[in-house]
Amino acid sequence: MNVELTELTRKFGRTRAVAGVTLEAGPGVFGLLGPNGAGKTSLLRMMATVLPPTSGTMRLLGRDPGAYGPRREIRRRLGYLPQTLGYYPGFTVAEFVEYFALLKDMPPRQVPRAVAAAIEEVGLGDRARAKLRTLSGGMLRRAGIAQAIVNEPELLLLDEPTAGLDPEQRVAFRALLRDFGQRATVMVSTHLVEDVGAACAEVALMDGGRIVFHGTPAELIARGEGSGAAGDAPLERGYSAALAAARSVAAA
Amino acid sequence: MTATTGTAVRPRPPRATGAAPMTAARLLRIELRRNAMPLILPLIAALFWFDSYRPSTATPPLYVLRTFWNMGQGHTIVDFGPFVAGVAAWMGSRDRRRDVGDLVAATARPRWAGQLATWAATAVWAVAAYLILVGALFAVYARQGVQGQPPWWWAAVGATAVIAFSAAGFAVGAWWPSRFAAPVAAFGAFLALMLSSQTGFSSFSGWALILPTNSNGNFQPDSGMLYPWLPDLPIARILFLGGLAAAALSLLGLLPGAGGPRLRQAAAVVTLAGVAAAGTSVVLARTARLGPHGIFIPALHDAANDGSISYTPVCGHAAGIPVCLNPAYQSYLAGVTAALAPVAEEVAGLPGAPVRATQVGAAYDPREGGAGQAMTITGSPPVLGMPVGALGLAGAFGWTSGEAAGQYRLLFVHAFTGAGHGPGTAAQRAVQAALLQDIGVPIATQPQLLSSVGLPSWARTGGPHGPPPATGPVYAAARRFAALPRAIQHAWLAAHLGALRSGHLTLGQLP
Numbered sequence: 001m002n003v004e005l006t007e008l009t010r011k012f013g014r015t016r017a018v019a020g021v022t023l024e025a026g027p028g029v030f031g032l033l034g035p036n037g038a039g040k041t042s043l044l045r046m047m048a049t050v051l052p053p054t055s056g057t058m059r060l061l062g063r064d065p066g067a068y069g070p071r072r073e074i075r076r077r078l079g080y081l082p083q084t085l086g087y088y089p090g091f092t093v094a095e096f097v098e099y100f101a102l103l104k105d106m107p108p109r110q111v112p113r114a115v116a117a118a119i120e121e122v123g124l125g126d127r128a129r130a131k132l133r134t135l136s137g138g139m140l141r142r143a144g145i146a147q148a149i150v151n152e153p154e155l156l157l158l159d160e161p162t163a164g165l166d167p168e169q170r171v172a173f174r175a176l177l178r179d180f181g182q183r184a185t186v187m188v189s190t191h192l193v194e195d196v197g198a199a200c201a202e203v204a205l206m207d208g209g210r211i212v213f214h215g216t217p218a219e220l221i222a223r224g225e226g227s228g229a230a231g232d233a234p235l236e237r238g239y240s241a242a243l244a245a246a247r248s249v250a251a252a
Numbered sequence: 253m254t255a256t257t258g259t260a261v262r263p264r265p266p267r268a269t270g271a272a273p274m275t276a277a278r279l280l281r282i283e284l285r286r287n288a289m290p291l292i293l294p295l296i297a298a299l300f301w302f303d304s305y306r307p308s309t310a311t312p313p314l315y316v317l318r319t320f321w322n323m324g325q326g327h328t329i330v331d332f333g334p335f336v337a338g339v340a341a342w343m344g345s346r347d348r349r350r351d352v353g354d355l356v357a358a359t360a361r362p363r364w365a366g367q368l369a370t371w372a373a374t375a376v377w378a379v380a381a382y383l384i385l386v387g388a389l390f391a392v393y394a395r396q397g398v399q400g401q402p403p404w405w406w407a408a409v410g411a412t413a414v415i416a417f418s419a420a421g422f423a424v425g426a427w428w429p430s431r432f433a434a435p436v437a438a439f440g441a442f443l444a445l446m447l448s449s450q451t452g453f454s455s456f457s458g459w460a461l462i463l464p465t466n467s468n469g470n471f472q473p474d475s476g477m478l479y480p481w482l483p484d485l486p487i488a489r490i491l492f493l494g495g496l497a498a499a500a501l502s503l504l505g506l507l508p509g510a511g512g513p514r515l516r517q518a519a520a521v522v523t524l525a526g527v528a529a530a531g532t533s534v535v536l537a538r539t540a541r542l543g544p545h546g547i548f549i550p551a552l553h554d555a556a557n558d559g560s561i562s563y564t565p566v567c568g569h570a571a572g573i574p575v576c577l578n579p580a581y582q583s584y585l586a587g588v589t590a591a592l593a594p595v596a597e598e599v600a601g602l603p604g605a606p607v608r609a610t611q612v613g614a615a616y617d618p619r620e621g622g623a624g625q626a627m628t629i630t631g632s633p634p635v636l637g638m639p640v641g642a643l644g645l646a647g648a649f650g651w652t653s654g655e656a657a658g659q660y661r662l663l664f665v666h667a668f669t670g671a672g673h674g675p676g677t678a679a680q681r682a683v684q685a686a687l688l689q690d691i692g693v694p695i696a697t698q699p700q701l702l703s704s705v706g707l708p709s710w711a712r713t714g715g716p717h718g719p720p721p722a723t724g725p726v727y728a729a730a731r732r733f734a735a736l737p738r739a740i741q742h743a744w745l746a747a748h749l750g751a752l753r754s755g756h757l758t759l760g761q762l763p
Contacts, residue, residue: 050357068512075360086351090286099282103359103366108274147355 001026001059002155002185003047008056009209010042017042019209020056029181031200031217032189033239038206040189041083044157047187048080061154076105079153083160083189085144089133093124093143096132100147118150119143121176123169137164145173149180156186162195174199193235197221205242212246275361276369283373289339293381299331300385305392312648314580315400316475316641318393323406325452326465328386329413330445336378336414337421338438343374344425345433362511364519367426367504375418382414383407399580401476401561405486412493413464417441419497426504461485461547462492462537470546473614473641477580480557484549485540488533495529498522544615565610571596575609577640587646588638591657594691595664602745604629604668604753606636614642625708627667636667644704658701661691670753673708678726679757683745685722685730690738695722695730729759736763 003025010018018039032040045051046058049065061077063070087096097118101111119128122142127135132143141164148156158177162170170192177199180186190196196203197217205213205220213220217235224237229244231237304322311317322328344367347353356366390402421437428436445465452466460466475481504510505519540549545558565576568585570592577585592609599605606629614625628637643660646653665687669680676684689695699719733741744763751757 045354048354048358050354072360072512075358078358080355080358082354084351086347086353086355088286088346088350088352091282095282095286099279100355100359102275102279102282103356103361105275105360108271108278111278 002061003187004057004059005047006057008043008046008058009054010039010046010051011054016209018046018053021206021209021211023204023211023214025185025187025202027181027183027185028201029177029186029188029199031196031203032187032206033191033193033196033203034189034206035243039209040206041159042209043206044080044159044187044189045082047155048078048082048157049074050080072105074155076151077154078104079148079151079156079158081144081148081158081161085140087132087140087143089131091132092129093119093132093135093146094128096143097146097150101150104151106151114150114152118146121149122146123172138166138169141165142169145176149176152184154184156180156184158186159189160191161188162190162192170195193239194233197233197235205239205246207243207246208250210246213242276365279366279369280373280376283370284376287370287373287377288342289336289374289377289381292335292339293377296332296335296381297385299335300328300389303331304328304385305389309396312645313393313396313398313583314477315393315398315402316471316473316477317648318398319403319406320467320471322389323403323410324471325467326410326413326445326449328382328410329464330442330449332378332382332410332414333417333445334438334442336374337417337424337441338434339378340371340374340418340421341425341437342434343370344422344427345429345431346370346425348429349431357509362515363507364505364510364515367422367510368501371419371422371501374422375415378414378418379411382411386410399477399582401481403471403476403481405481405483406470409464409486409489409493412490412497416493416497416500419500423500423503426507457540457542459534459538461540462489462534464489464493468547472546473639474578475546477561477578478563478611478613478641479545479560482543482546482548482557483554484552485537485547487552488536488540488549491536492530492533495526495531495533497526499526499530502526542615544613546615560613570609571600573606573608577611577638581611581640584640584645587653587656588640588660591660592636592664595661595668595687598687598691599668602742603749604634607633609636609638611640612637614639626673627663628672629667636664638663655704658693659704661693662688662701665691670749670755677755677757678759679729679752679762680755682726682729682733682759682762683752685727686734686741689730689734690741695727695734698722725759729762733762 001024003023005021005023008018008021009016021043032043034040042051046053047060049071058065060074063074065071065074091099094115097115098111101115102108106114119125122145124139124142124146127139132140135143141161145158145161148158162173165173174195177186177188181201188195188200200217203215203217203220204211213223220238220242221234222238224231224234224241227237227241229237229240231240304327308318308321311321347356356363386407421441424437425433448463448465451460452463452468455461455466456468461468470482470485502519502522505516506523510516510519536549536551539551540547563578566579566582566585567574567576568589569575570589573596575585575589575592577588625639625642627639629635630637644651644656646656665684666676669676669684671680671684675681685695685698688698693701699722703719740763748757
């Protein structure tokens with residue numbers, strides 16, 4: 001298993017952002033759905049090893065990220081796109097991706113080729129020498145994705161990766177996800193259920209810091225059939241139905 | 253709530269073993285390209301031109317005087333320090349300001365290593381700019397025919413100060429990643445430098461000598477001309493500034509997330525070593541003493557630096573006696589011989605009259621300010637020793653050629669009467685006044701001459717209300733002696749000069 005989480009909890013003051021999540025995942029694309037404040041970003045940040053859990057255990061890529069040495073090994077094999085992508089405006093796309101490739105301890109001789117490949121994969125080959133400050137929001141997002149995948153990660157964590165992408169770019173991005181899912185564990189946090197339907201083999205729905213549904217997209221669709229839940233698409237109706245069911249159980 | 257998907261973990265990617273230097277070099281290259289420091293360098297260069305170079309050109313063409321302004325008083329450091337600290341703080345706070353913290357934290361390389369690359373690029377730009385500007389400064393001086401040896405040690409102190417300000421500023425930015433970090437660091441650096449300068453104006457010894465803009469250092473008048481620049485104090489200051497820089501940077505290695513346990517232990521060791529180096533340098537500065545060639549620190553002093561710089565003097569003649577100066581002072585030779593000639597002519601033939609005048613090394617006593625030191629007549633045959641470097645030079649610091657000549661004549665006569673390093677006895681002062689009158693300095697104007705700020709404090713008279721009138725028993729005896737025919741004066745001096753010089757004569761024993 002690339003991801004093994006057991007009763008993982010993260011508190012911010014009195015707020016439990018993540019409340020006892022247990023999850024295992026191997027290679028493949030894993031969708032993480034949920035409303036705002038469900039705990040998706042906190043869960044991804046813990047898996048990205050930038051936020052320590054308050055309690056519970058976590059093993060990533062077969063290692064314990066609580067210890068420095070294993071954590072460093074995990075980070076070498078990790079790709080991470082945060083929800084809010086910070087960037088250095090004066091860097092070019094190529095410099096930005098190269099910078100993070102070097103910080104990820106990639107063998108320096110492999111870096112130039114890997115950088116070029118990552119930039120091509122996200123469709124920014126013609127803007128490689130453009131400064132980040134000159135890029136549109138969607139292009140910046142793609143530059144962020146390029147830095148996440150430059151080291152061919154075994155664990156790729158993407159927080160709202162398609163935000164700001166136009167439909168054509170989203171279609172291309174889903175293909176990229178499927179491709180990575182062949183050889184790595186890809187965890188995608190998103191509000192856009194169509195992304196999940198198109199790219200994910202598995203999906204988990206979070207609410208109130210807990211996973212309230214886990215299954216395949218088809219199983220999520222099935223939850224919505226005949227439920228009368230709101231939504232324009234089958235997956236949206238499944239999402240709404242699963243969420244409503246979880247909330248009614250919690251209220252009871 | 254358990255979710256599971258299962259497949260095998262794929263093989264590990266290749267690791268970057270043995271590639272750390274190349275990775276560091278590539279990071280540095282990117283940081284150098286995108287550093288903010290080059291944006292501020294034109295401003296620093298302009299400031300350097302107006303604050304460090306332009307004012308220095310008003311001083312005589314001697315390295316020791318030209319660079320006393322910009323290096324001795326630390327103007328080059330003042331020009332760089334605040335800006336470098338500000339930009340370094342800006343770079344140090346970059347990741348948080350740009351919201352890149354999570355991205356960077358999720359990478360394998362220790363955070364400290366990444367920060368050091370950012371700082372190193374900032375420091376490289378700043379130090380390179382400093383060295384280029386100082387190099388250009390020296391090149392311009394060389395083209396202007398400035399004499400002596402450049403103060404390389406003091407240039408090294410300036411470069412180390414730039415490194416220290418960049419390190420301190422970067423640490424401020426990293427610890428306090430706010431948009432206000434840069435202005436606060438810049439203003440703090442400026443304030444520290446101003447305090448350093450102010451302390452330097454009043455502190456001639458002790459710990460304050462370690463401050464980078466304390467001008468009471470090794471800028472001895474003849475450094476680099478008659479004797480070498482002493483490296484003692486510069487070494488102590490480099491130790492101080494380097495220690496502070498190391499401590500500031502290694503403090504970042506103590507932050508949570510900076511790296512692994514071994515790296516943080518190493519950072520702790522470097523922090524302690526930096527603090528120890530800075531503390532040691534302060535202790536060393538407290539042991540500093542003023543020697544004939546400048547400030548020396550016994551623990552750091554190399555006796556090999558106590559020698560003189562050999563040179564072939566340039567000579568002229570004053571009333572028949574050769575007057576020889578270091579070639580660096582060649583442009584002043586005519587003025588010096590003209591100034592000495594009347595006195596040499598007046599005392600010619602008397603016992604103890606010098607047969608030659610030669611330049612001797614001058615030592616700057618900070619308590620005397622810009623004042624000179626005594627001329628001496630020693631040896632057999634007698635030789636007049638002139639500490640030209642400690643005396644006023646015509647055209648320098650507002651000195652007119654007349655004022656400079658008056659100073660030379662006064663000190664020559666003062667040495668001739670045997671008054672030495674003090675005001676002399678009443679009889680010596682009376683004879684001094686009479687001889688000065690004989691060579692054309694009326695007694696009535698001598699208090700004006702004696703109140704010159706260019707004289708040693710012991711030779712100066714007067715106070716806040718100006719020079720006193722030329723009255724009293726000394727001047728009465730002087731007038732009496734000066735009124736005698738020259739032959740009688742000479743005869744009396746020939747007979748009594750030994751007693752006069754030994755201080756045994758009283759005013760009443762003067763003719």
